[in-house]
């Protein structure tokens with residue numbers, strides 16, 4: 001068993017990590033920390049009473065390095081890189097759920113803030129499992145992709161070679177409220193979100209450069225991405241609708257099916273996908289259709305799992321030489 005820890009255990013992705021790791025046969029969860037510490041899992045997450053009982057400590061780099069061979073960082077960007085740098089320097093493997101190690105230095109500093117760990121940034125491997133599997137086996141630092149980029153990239157990457165990449169790509173995305181983390185704001189309060197739906201940061205969301213950077217890295221083409229996320233009155237789940245232009249006569253569903261034929265956790269659907277069928281799981285469900293040269297791709301994930309914590313565990317499995325699929329949830333919370 002590899003000794004693992006979580007820093008940022010009080011948040012939503014932290015809770016999902018505790019749930020997966022407490023039942024994982026390859027990791028022993030030996031360290032759970034928050035910014036304040038001095039707590040129990042039972043008071044932090046009452047839903048885990050009688051499931052796991054270890055103390056919740058105040059986040060401390062020396063303690064984490066003493067207790068763990070691998071640490072999951074479920075922290076906001078900027079806070080994460082300080083912990084990651086110190087842990088990596090002490091020989092601890094790190095799986096970071098924030099944006100801190102996902103982008104090139106140039107893009108990170110253009111869209112987030114000055115980077116404080118340029119050395120390790122160069123070694124980070126993007127944790128989109130299906131595309132970076134081999135590199136993840138040989139890294140000490142995995143950068144878990146953003147939730148929207150996960151759903152969008154898994155849907156679009158196999159179809160890029162058949163698309164007119166000079167035409168703009170429109171990505172219309174909808175997320176449950178947990179995508180914004182546990183901090184309460186006016187926009188995600190019950191009164192504002194209940195029976196409501198609205199766009200936020202249209203055409204200027206930070207996940208657009210992440211999507212275009214990875215398309216360019218994988219396919220060598222620069223695409224103009226028009227990305228508009230929306231918040232919907234659901235707790236979890238993300239549905240991404242992608243509109244592009246085909247340059248070749250293909251059946252997009254057949255292309256997707258052939259591309260992902262060996263992937264357990266990608267399901268190519270004959271009918272449009274929904275968020276509930278993937279909620280509670282590591283699955284990404286994808287559907288595609290065309291009309292002439294107009295292409296529609298629809299992709300659904302659970303933002304807290306495939307979009308964050310289960311993808312983090314899949315990366316950790318690979319980094320530790322385990323079977324990639326150990327511990328990944330596969331039964332949805334449907335109905």
Ligand SMILES: NC(=O)c1ccc[n+]([C@@H]2O[C@H](COP(=O)([O-])OP(=O)(O)OC[C@H]3O[C@@H](n4cnc5c(N)ncnc54)[C@H](OP(=O)(O)O)[C@@H]3O)[C@@H](O)[C@H]2O)c1
Nearest residue numbers: 010011012013034035074075076097098179181182303308
């Ligand atoms: N939510 C999603 O669907 C999703 C999907 C993909 C990626 N992510 C990314 O994953 C990360 C965590 O997201 P989340 O949704 O779990 O956020 P969250 O619910 O807001 O939780 C973040 C946690 O970080 C802790 N924290 C903040 N600053 C800290 C510090 N300096 N030291 C120790 N702990 C600190 C907070 O704990 P305290 O209460 O102890 O202060 C908070 O509980 C973020 O970077 C987010 O962008 C989230």
